[in-house]
Amino acid sequence: MSEKTPAKNTQLRVSGPVLLVDDDEEYRRMMEKLLLSFGLTSIPIESGAHCVRFVQNQPWNWFPSLIITDIVMDGMGGYQLMRRLQEQYPKKDIPIIVVSRLDAILDIAEAESAGATAYVKKPVDPQQLYEALDRIVNHDPKTGALTFTIDHSDSP
Helix, strand or coil: CCCCCCCCCCCCCCCCCEEEECCCHHHHHHHHHHHHHCCCCEEEECCHHHHHHHHHCCCCCCCCCEEEECCCCCCCCHHHHHHHHHHHCCCCCCCEEEEECCCCHHHHHHHHHHCCCEEEECCCCHHHHHHHHHHHHHCCHHHCCCEECCCCCCCC
């Protein structure tokens, strides 16, 4: 993860928890600190399956404000997680940011198809993540605010 800090120093505000789903414990800790620096408190979850169980164990009217997930995880990956959450909350638009090392056009298209609102490549550039979060938090994700930060200009 880059050590750059966002140019903006504005704290982001969401109405509920941010779920942070990644199977790498060290990475989750780094992301928790980064999100905290943005003013966001996250609930770290170690896998897609754990996330589904966590959500199922919440009160019927509870839902996360935002989800940040990896794609490649043991067991249930990020694509499956996104689809399961859409099944659980069919009437809610829960913004989902994919943070992954995968950066092929097909991976990005699959993430979008599965319901991702934004796609940020690992290692995470804090400024790019902040900008994606800012667009999501301060705009209606249904208005076409998809934010995919992968630059394919260097791809063959």
